[in-house]
Amino acid sequence: MSITQILFWTLSIVALFSALMMITSKNPVYSVLWLIVTFFCISGHYILLNAQFLAIVNIIVYAGAIMVLFLFVIMLMNLGKDTEPQKSKWLKLASAVSGGCLLLVLIAVLRKTETHMADLTSGEIGLIQNLGKVLFNQYVVPFEISSILFLSAMVGAVVIGKKE
Amino acid sequence: MNKLIALIPLLPFIGFLINGLGRKYLSKGLIGIIGCGTVLVSFIISLMIFFNGSYSTTPIHYFNFIQAGTLKIPFAFQIDQLSTLFLLIITGVGFLIHVYSTSYMHEEKREHFGRYFSYLNLFVFSMLLLVMGANYVIMFIGWEGVGLCSYLLIGYWFKNTNYNNAANKAFIMNRIGDLGFLLAVFWLFAKLGTANYTEVFANVGKLSSSDIIGITILLFVGATGKSAQIPLYTWLPDAMAGPTPVSALIHAATMVTAGIYMIARSNALYSAAPLTQNIVAIIGAATALLAATIALKQNDIKKVLAYSTVSQLGYMFLALGTGAYVAAVFHVMTHAFFKALLFLGSGSVIHAMSGEQDIRFMGGLKNKLKITYWTFLIGCIAIAGIPPFSGFFSKDAILLSAFEHNKFLYAIGLITAALTAFYMFRLLFITFYGGFRGDEEQRHHVHESPAAMTVPLVILAVFSIIGGFVGVPEVFTHGGEKLAAFLSPVVPSATHHIEHSTEILLMSLTTGIAIIAILIAWMRYRTYKEEKYTAFGKVLENKWYVDELYDTLVSKPINKLGGIANNYFEKLGIDALVNGVGKLVTYGGRQLRWLQSGLVGNYLLLMVLSMLLFFVLEFFLKR
Amino acid sequence: MNALILSAISAVIMMFSGFMFKQKSAVRSLAIILLVVVTIANMLEMRGVAFFHINTIGMLAFDRFALLFSLIANLSTLVFFLLSSKDMEKVGVNYSEYFALIFFILSGVVISASFKSLLLLFLGIEILSIPLYILTGSDKRNLKSIEASLKYFLMGSFSTGLMLMGIALIYGATGTFRLDLIEFATGNTSLLLIAGVMMLLFALSFKVSAAPFHFWTPDVYDGAPTVFTSFMATIVKAAGFIAFMRLFDEAFGNIRPEWRLIVAIITAATLFIGNITAVFQQSVKRMLAYSSIAQAGFMMLSIYSLNADAKEGLLLYAAAYSLATIGIFSVLIKMKDYTFDGFNGFAKHQPVIAASLVVFLLSLAGIPLTAGFLSKFYMLRATIAAGSSIWLVIFAVLMAAVSVYYYFRLIQAMYFKDGMEQSIEISQGYKYTLVSVAALTIILGVFPNLLTYWLYF
Amino acid sequence: MDIKYYIFLSIALFVIGIVGVLTRRNTIIIFMCIELMLNAVNLLLVSFSKMHHIANVAKDPLAGSDGQLFVFFIMVVAAAEVSVGLAIIVMMFRNTHSIDVNFLNRLKH
Amino acid sequence: MVVLLLILIPLIGGLVSFALKEGESAKTWSLLVSIATLAVSLVALALPDHAPSLQFSAGWMGSLGSSFTIKLDGMSQLLCLLTAISYPLIFIATWKTEYRKAYNFYALMLLTQAGLIGVFTSMDALLFYFFWELALIPVYFLCSQWGGERRIPVTFKFFIYTFTGSVLMLIGLLYLYFQTPDRSFSIESFYRLDLPVKDQYFVFWLLFVAFAVKMPVFPFHTWQPDTYEQSPTATTMVLSGIMVKMGVFGVIRWVLPVLPIAAYSWGDFVMSLAVIGIIYASIIAMRQDDLKRLIAYSSIAHIGLMAATIFAETESGLQGVMMQMFNHGINILGLWIVVELIERQFKTRKMSELGGIAQKAPALAILFVIIALANISLPLTNAFVGEFMMFNGIFSSTVTKYNIVFAALAGISIILAAVYTLNMIQKVLYGDANAITAKAHDISINEKFSLGAIVLLILVFGIYPQPLLNLTDGFVETILKEANVAYLIK
DSSP states (O other): OOHHHHHHHHHHHHHHHHHHHHHHOSSHHHHHHHHHHHHHHHHHHHHHTTOHHHHHHIIIIIIIIIHHHHHHHHHHHTOOGGGSOOOOHHHHHHHHHHHHHHHHHHHHHHTTOOOBOSOSSOOSTTSHHHHHHHHHHTTHHHHHHHHHHHHHHHHHHHHHHSOO | OHHHHHHHHHHHHHHHHHHHHTTTTSOHHHHHHHHHHHHHHHHHHHHHHHHHTOOOSSOEEEEEEEEETTEEEEEEEOOOHHHHHHHHHHHHHHHHHHHHHHHHTTTSOHHHHHHHHHHHHHHHHHHHHHHHBSBHHHHHHHHHHHHHHHHHHHTSSTTOHHHHHHHHHHHHHHHHHHHHHHHHHHHHHHHHSOOBHHHHHHTGGGSOHHHHHHHHHHHHHHHHHHTTOTTSOTHHHHGGGSOHHHHHIIIIISGGGHHHHHHHHTHHHHHTOHHHHHHHHHHHHHHHHHHHHHHTTOOBHHHHHHHHHHHHHHHHHHHHHTTOHHHHHHHHHHHHHHHHHHHHHHHHHHHHTTTOOBGGGOOOOTTTSHHHHHHHHHHHHHHHTOTTSHHHHHHHHHHHHHHHHOHHHHHHHHHHHHHHHHHHHHHHHHHHSSOOOSOHHHHHHOOOOOHHHHHHHHHHHHHHHHGGGGGOOTTTSSSOOHHHHHHTTTSOOOOOOSOHHHHHHHHHHHHHHHHHHHHHHHHHHSSOOOOOOOHHHHHHHTGGGHHHHHIIIIIHHHHHHHHHIIIIIIIIIIHHHHHHHHHHHHHHHHHHGGGOOSOHHHHHHHHHHHHHHHHHIIIIIOO | OHHHHHHHHHHHHHHHHHHHOOSHHHHHHHHHHHHHHHHHHHHHHHTTOOSOOOOOTTSBOOOHHHHHHHHHHHHHHHHHHHHHGGGGGGTOSOHHHHHHHHHHHHHHHHHHHHBOBHHHHHHHHHHHHHHHHHHHTOOTTOHHHHHHHHHHHHHHHHHHHHHHHHHHHHHHHHSOOBHHHHHHHTTSOOHHHHHHHHHHHHHHHHHTTOTTSOTHHHHHHHHSOHHHHHHIIIIIHHHHHHHHHHHHHHTSGGGHHHHHHHHHHHHHHHHHHHHHHHHTOOBHHHHHHHHHHHHHHHHHHHHHHOSHHHHHHHHHHHHHHHHHHHHHHHHHHHOSOOBGGGGTTHHHHOHHHHHHHHHHHHHHHTOTTSHHHHHHHHHHHHHHHHOSOHHHHHHHHHHHHHHHHHHHHHHHHHHHSOOOOOOOOOOHHHHHHHHHHHHHHHHHHHOTHHHHHHHHO | OBHHHHHHHHHHHHHHHHHHHHHOOBHHHHHHHHHHHHHHHHHHHHHHHHHHHHHHTTTOTTTTHHHHHHHHHHHHHHHHHHHHHHHHHHHHHHHHSOOBTTTOOOSOO | OHHHHHHHHHHHHHHHHHHHOOHHHHHHHHHHHHHHHHHHHHHHHHSOTTOGGGEEEEEOSGGGTOEEEEEOOHHHHHHHHHHHHHHHHHHHHTTTOOOTTHHHHHHHHHHHHHHHHHHHHBOBHHHHHHHHHHHHHHHHHHHHHHOOTTHHHHHHHHHHHHHHHHHHHHHHHHHHHHHSTTOOOBHHHHHHOOOOHHHHHHHHHHHHHHHHHHTTOTTSOTHHHHHHHHSOHHHHHIIIIIIHHHHHHHIIIIITTTSHHHHHHTHHHHHHHHHHHHHHHHHHHHTOOBHHHHHHHHHHHHHHHHHHHHTTOOHHHHHHHHHHHHHHHHHHHHHHHHHHHHHHHHSOOBGGGOOOHHHHOHHHHHHHHHHHHHHTTOTTSHHHHHHHHHHHHHHTOSSOTTHHHHHHHHHHHHHHHHHHHHHHHHHHHSSOOOTTTTTOOOOOHHHHHHHHHHHHHHHHHHHOOHHHHHHHHHHHHHHHHHTOOGGGOO
């Protein structure tokens, strides 16, 4: 096992574990924290895949900004451990079983895909320079269009947030 | 001449239109004149045809009634010997009865009087169409037309529900027969492509024997309806609800003989179907006997005559069935005379008794209604078959043929003849002999009818006496029967193989039995006694319970079936099914709503589950 | 491109119009004028006059199909503005922002009609959706509105997740996001690709509210302020279908056998659930929500058959359905009582409006000589032409017969039952507009070529 | 490394997200689970992008960069969505003082 | 152009009537419009066959392979004539009936007429479907708005029932369309089709169900008695006199020639259904007390006979169907007028509550009796000719082995018809007047006119039917040639 493989497995297991912890934690704050762990693991994977730009953005945007926003909201609402009523057991079981089945099915289907990636860390595309080039050459239209999205989200937040 | 021939049915039709439309505006006299006059002119034209000999078997074509592809039905008349004879009977007797009616119906309101005459004229028109038509379709038009008129006239006094029921019954029973007739016509069309007499009879050979049997039986079914044979005879006695002249004309002299006319007309077909002939003969004989037994115990003067008519019609079918077509036609003619006479006579009696029809409340009318009595007596003698009155000759011809054909049928005929003599004279004696049994009012009222009624009686009586001479059998004359000779181009005459001595013996036997029956009646009914009720007598009085039988076997089940179909099958079956689909949809809508639980978690779970299903379907089940 | 950019600009202008104008009628007039400008620009582009020459590098393609649909969407929105914009005032205080959001949605509509890349599909759908979450929840005092908004948002995001997963899998299989290249790469079908296609199928089914991904629809349509339900049930849903159609036609047309069965099942289920559930509804608004599911079932037939007829028919369907539904909603908004009984005796008091409503309902039910019939006809024709699916067609028409049941209930209430008069304010202009929309519905039903003509010339 | 491990990992994270959505009632946590789903997609896209890059790098040195750009756009959209979503959740909390997703079920049937 | 006028006059007349806003003038206007239509229809009759003005074609929905092609051939001449004659008679007979918002009523009636004539003349399947529905929608409103107590659910059922049938028909037509080599809805292309047997079977049922519901053939009939009972009588007249003919018409024009093998193979089955229906409806009719329901069931029986005859595929039979379509329309119109008069006067349709009308209203009684006799197809009434030919057609049919059985069983209906019709006459007209009927008065001049006209038609075509037969014989020959399956029968 090479070092990348060890890293891969470690990150994967941690990511899955923290994801599971996220959905099972009673306390929402813990959930947020576990999710942040997951995001860090994913960022680790990005680095492993030589996608440094995304790794950084992921940490800044997701783990940094978005999750803090979440935390902030949770704090704002002062949600404790006991605030969340539990779903019925059967419903939970059904949900878990159906989710598990979905996983099984998808894995059973996709396990036949076999492409070997020999050299994980090589390649320059994940660098900010290369991505920037592509973004502002080929993807300039979607980039501009995403501004519409942001504008609308902004207007939306104003509409929702403004007191009447 | 063709134009004149067209006038024969057209005139009564015009009379019908004038009387029908103008019934509110014309005076009774005018109505009577129009009614009688049109028939008289038709009669005169018929006489002209008869005496000019302008009859032939070639049809006279007027226009195409229906022409569609291969189906060609010309509106054409066939004035041959057979139809000429019937023309004479219909218009002649018809005219007399019209005249009689002017007096008999005189008390009706003007518009009803007009209505009556218009119906009567319409009847004559239809009857003429029936006998003049050159094919079965035209005959059928007349056939149903007379049925309609019969219906209208039976129900003439429409306020009375019983009369209306009788009218309905008559029409419906006729319809049953008509269906048979129609099917026979379709059969002819299917096999021969035509219903014209000339073509059909020329092509009888082309029909297979089963076709012929089918067609003839179906035609006979038609005849049993119209001519009141077993099993469709029960309407005729009920039909006496109509005014008495109507009973005389329609339910005795003319319409009911349409079946005989039809079979005589189709003799070519029947002669080719011995099986059917046997059936016809058996049905005829059975009807004759059955009706005669019933007539024994009836107390309504018209009912007795009605059953007598049924019985005599049975005779005619017996003749037809034994191949004696001429004898049947002959009996039609003589029967028309004496039965019309008897009915008109009974009408005169009823008229005199202010509408009383029950003979138990009559009696002793002999002296008060002289003309009526004598003519009635003549009629009774004629129907009883005493020589040389007309009934003797025609009945004898029939019995002779039956004897030749089948001894058993002959025996029935003989018994019937005896019964006939008995019940007719029972009627005569109870009505005219003994003491008057009506109430005081009637006693004052009793009077002889006016001339308009008695003259037709006398004329008919004369014909009842002499009418038989056209068909005096070979035994007595040389050169054979005139009637048979006259009809021979259309109706083949039966050839007898019986010794003349036997024939005379048979005649004496018939006559003797009739006389004995009359004597028994004389002894029993000369003075009226209350009849004792016996069990069998009760059965007879109730007409063998046939009406009740039909009611239980046919009417009620059908009605019940209708009820079941209406209340259960329709409402709980089909309709419920249709509504059930609608209800199911509504129910489904109500149940499916519960899927929409309002909970996001459930929605998402359902979505995930269906995704799962789709994946399984796509990746595992499809491959 | 004209419409896209101009509507985005219009949206920005509307954002600020609240500061510029104090009167709501001025804001309204401005919005209508801007929309007319956008519409005209769109028409001009169909005539070959493009204001903006931007190289989209294969991301967007403003072909006839896309332009015609944007035109239909713009015109429908115009009708919507003319009929219902006044009623937006009642929703809340952010009058101008609502217009801005609608203009944003319109630009999203244009994108989802003209995308050539999965990325643009994603962006387009999101631009459609996010403002809708807001509009749904814009009646902030009303718990129903909030509930609807929350449900819509959660389920919408979930389906976005599905869509993205699908896109990722397809990317994995083909190595590209461009529709033409994906189609080129679908020559060898891998399971990865099929799984991705199915994920996309589910996500788009969700957007067009096809069963069994329809659950959000009744609740959201019911809870949202009626005036916005009208908009989202018509133009936005049609846009979803156009995106659906474009994606499956241009990218996955070659592997049709792989997904056809699933689409058939979804179609049948949608027809069934939509129609059957609508039967029992007591509220007209909720009935219309289910009816929109039912209509989606019919539109799904075009995805199933995926031929020239289907494309043409989908456009016609979008137009017919939008016109009729906007018309009905515009009346419904003015009513106080949303139940069927609320419409009792309506024809007696408002004969003209009732007559127009009848035309709309007939159109929705698919009665001939209305646009609704012809659009359904096109769908059936397309499906039969696609072959071997006659049972689906028969099922569809049987369900159409069921639909008669609930549409005619409204007609019955209006015409054959007696009820109290509801005081509703109706201006002359509104009346004329409604009647002309009804007339348009009939004209389209008699001469559909007026619309589809544009596809070919 | 085999690409399928990445696929498995992403799918697993994705499904965990789904299960979380299904089992929890706290709106915020549900929303977080959705974010987890998006991140699973992101991971998958990046790994695919790498895979395509390795396969096609000879033809095009920038091959596969579109996958990573897509991730960038997803993050952009997610940010926008989060802002709107949290606004809605806050609005709900303001009105009902609950963030139980089942609390609001006036709309049904 | 003449044929276009036939559609346009009632269509525009109807639209104008909406705008009249005043009952009396709408009434007069509608009568004038219907008389104008009648006049045009008579002009059309006078024109020679295949005259250019008997057809009209305009491009319409070319992209769908459809065109606005209408034409008057034998059968459409006949049925348009029936429609054109019926309308003035209906308007005159119901002149005194008051309707709320009469302008709407008359407008919808005229629109129905336009739809009916369109159905009968269209030579394009899609156009046919359009008119088919166009004729239905106004009827829905007519019945629901001006009908009896239970009108709303009953009409609704009727509408959904027929609508379901017609959408299935649409599928069938579409399917056929796709089989035509030139992708066209025109009737010529349909007639040129030579479908494989399996397809024929399947399309046959799609089409037939629509027509069977409309006719209606047992067991698709349950909408009919209710609808007839609940509709305003003027509408019932249109429904039963003309509209049910759409089903018969449809089978003859669109099923027999297009799907000859299926029509032959399913013929026995359909005939059995029809024959069962005839007897079934007849015995149910015997149990009815409501005049409208009685006539409704009687009509089912009559139509059943037509349905059976069509599938016998004989020339005389089809000619009989043609005759009978016209005659049944006239006769039942007469019956409805009588019912309308009785109901208007006595406020009841229950036979058990009536009686003794004959002595108070002899004119009504006589006309009623004649019409009733036509209903039982007495000779020298028009119905006799039709039924005679139909029975004959069934009997001589070569496409079924059971021709005799069918003819005999169907024939029972003439007995049963007599039973219930005479019973009806007796209960309504005869007997003594009771409290309800004691103050009866006779009918007025315009009612006499309309009933008289009907009686005149009954008698004229009963005695001399040849003009009607000549009208359709060419058409029937064509249809039979198209439907020829002689090569299948060994």
